[in-house]
Amino acid sequence: TQQIPDILSPAFARDPYPAYRTMREDVPLVWHEATQSYLISRYEDVERAFKDRDAVFTTDNYDWQIEPVHGRTILQLSGREHAVRRALVAPAFRGAELQRKFLPVIERNARELIDGFRHTGSVDLVDGFATRFPVNVIADMLGLDKSDHPRFHRWYTAVIAFLGNLSGDQEVAAAGERTRTEFAEYMIPIIHARRDRLGDDLLSTLCRAEVDGVRMSDEDIKAFCSLLLAAGGETTDKAIASIFANLLRHPDQLAAVRADRSLIARAFAETLRYTPPVHMIMRQTAKEVEVSGGTIPAGATVTCLIGAANRDADRYRDPDTFDIFRDDLTTTTAFSAAADHLAFALGRHFCVGALLAKAEVETGVDQLLDAMPDVRLADGFDPVEEGVFTRGPKSLPVVFTPAA
Ligand code: HEM
Numbered sequence: 001t002q003q004i005p006d007i008l009s010p011a012f013a014r015d016p017y018p019a020y021r022t023m024r025e026d027v028p029l030v031w032h033e034a035t036q037s038y039l040i041s042r043y044e045d046v047e048r049a050f051k052d053r054d055a056v057f058t059t060d061n062y063d064w065q066i067e068p069v070h071g072r073t074i075l076q077l078s079g080r081e082h083a084v085r086r087a088l089v090a091p092a093f094r095g096a097e098l099q100r101k102f103l104p105v106i107e108r109n110a111r112e113l114i115d116g117f118r119h120t121g122s123v124d125l126v127d128g129f130a131t132r133f134p135v136n137v138i139a140d141m142l143g144l145d146k147s148d149h150p151r152f153h154r155w156y157t158a159v160i161a162f163l164g165n166l167s168g169d170q171e172v173a174a175a176g177e178r179t180r181t182e183f184a185e186y187m188i189p190i191i192h193a194r195r196d197r198l199g200d201d202l203l204s205t206l207c208r209a210e211v212d213g214v215r216m217s218d219e220d221i222k223a224f225c226s227l228l229l230a231a232g233g234e235t236t237d238k239a240i241a242s243i244f245a246n247l248l249r250h251p252d253q254l255a256a257v258r259a260d261r262s263l264i265a266r267a268f269a270e271t272l273r274y275t276p277p278v279h280m281i282m283r284q285t286a287k288e289v290e291v292s293g294g295t296i297p298a299g300a301t302v303t304c305l306i307g308a309a310n311r312d313a314d315r316y317r318d319p320d321t322f323d324i325f326r327d328d329l330t331t332t333t334a335f336s337a338a339a340d341h342l343a344f345a346l347g348r349h350f351c352v353g354a355l356l357a358k359a360e361v362e363t364g365v366d367q368l369l370d371a372m373p374d375v376r377l378a379d380g381f382d383p384v385e386e387g388v389f390t391r392g393p394k395s396l397p398v399v400f401t402p403a404a
Helices: 010-014 017-026 045-052 077-091 095-115 126-130 133-139 146-163 170-197 200-210 218-249 251-260 261-274 354-371
Strands: 029-032 037-040 121-122 280-284 289-291 294-296 301-305 398-399
Touching: 010 301, 029 170, 037 045, 045 301, 077 095, 077 200, 095 133, 095 354, 121 126, 126 133, 126 218, 133 146, 133 218, 146 170, 146 218, 170 200, 170 218, 200 218, 218 251, 218 261, 251 261, 251 354, 261 301, 261 354
Parallel strands: 037 301
Antiparallel strands: 029 037, 121 398, 280 301, 289 294
16 A cells, blocks of 8 residues: 655655655555545646635635634625625735835834844844744834834744644643734734824734724734734745745746846746745645545545645656756746645635735845855855744855855
8 A cells, every 4th residue: 555654754854855756656545544644646636726616625624723723804704794704904015115114124024134244244033033024024023112122033933833833732832822822912903092192004904904894803803913913924934044045045046036036036936836935834624625645524624735745757857856947837926836846835815915025035135145245154054944734944144255
C-alpha cells in the first residue's frame, strides 16, 4: 500500500515538498487522522475548493479554528453577510485609497527599520525587518500609538503560534486564547474614543463604513483588527523573508531585480507560488463532493494544501525551480494575478490585503536593495524554512557594505 506522508512529522516540517509530490501524484485525496481532515493537493482540486462555484466548501470550520482567538471575523461569514462585510472593509485596501493614505505609512515604516541597521553592515532580515515591518504598518494604519508596537508584536506572535498549533499544545492554546481578552481590553476603548474623533486612519474608515444601512459594531471592528494582525502580519512577514531567501539563493536573479526594480513584482509572484507563506487552508464540506482520487463526505474538514498545489507539474513547467522569468506566470504585474498561484486563495475569501501586501513587499525590497548594495548571505549560512501551516525562513543573516 501507498505510504501516506504525515504532515505533522519532523521530516515533513524540514521539507514538505517530497511528500506533497507523493500526495499529488499517488494519493490526491487522503484522510489524515491527527488533524481529522481530508488532504487535497492537486492544483485543480484546491483551486476548485477556493472558487467553490457549487457552494460545497464552506468556512464553517473557522468557528473552532479562529473564533477562540479573533472572535467572529469576515473569514467565518458566508453568503450575503460575508458580501456586506467585504464591501464594508475592502475599499480601504484598494488602489487609490491605498496609494493616497497608506503608501506614505509603508515607506516611512520601512525607512525607520532600515535606518536602524543600514550603518552596521549586517542584519538578520527576519528578526530585524520582516517580523516587524508589516505589524508596525498595520498598527500605524489603524492610527494606534507607536509605543504599543511591542505589545502588538507579542499578541501577534501568540496568535500565530495558536493558529499553527496543529499538535494541540495546551500552553500555546491558552496563550493564544488570552490574547483575545487582552486585545479586546485594549481595543474596545480605543474604538469608542475614535468614534468621537474620526480621522483619516483605517480605524476611522472602519467606524464610518456603511453598506445598505449596515455598520460594524465595536466587536466587529475589534475582531477585524485582530484578524489583521495575523492575516496581514505573519503572511507578509514570511513573504518578505522568502523573497529575499529565494533571491539570495539565486544571485543572477537578484542582480536582475536590482538592475530593474519593476521585476520585484515578478519575484513576488514567483515567491508566492514557489514558497507561499500560507501552506494550508481548511474548509468544511456542505455536501458530498467528488475530487481527484475519490469522494469526500458531507460535513468533513478538508485541508487544502496550497504549498503542494503551487508546484503541480500539470499546472507549471518545471515546478520545483524558482524562476522569476517563467512564462507560466500569466502577468508581469502580479495582479490580475489571482490566476498565477493559490497563495492568496481565490473566490469569495480571496485575500482582502493582497494589494497592501504587494505594496509592502515592493517598497520593503526596493528600500532594502538601496540600503544594501552588495547584500549576501552571511558566510556559510544556508536558510532553513520552518513551519507547517505557515512557512518561511527561520532567520536570514546577511552582510553588506554599510552606508557611509
Ligand atoms: C484572506 C493569504 C496579506 C487580510 C487570505 C487568504 C489567504 C491569504 C490564503 C484566504 C483565507 C481563506 O480563504 O481561508 C495572504 C498572503 C499575504 C496576505 C499570502 C501576504 C503575502 C494580507 C494583508 C492583509 C490581509 C496584508 C490585510 C492587512 C486578509 C483578510 C482576509 C484574507 C481580511 C479574509 C478575506 C475574507 O474572508 O473575505 N489571505 N494574505 N492579508 N487576508 Fe490575506
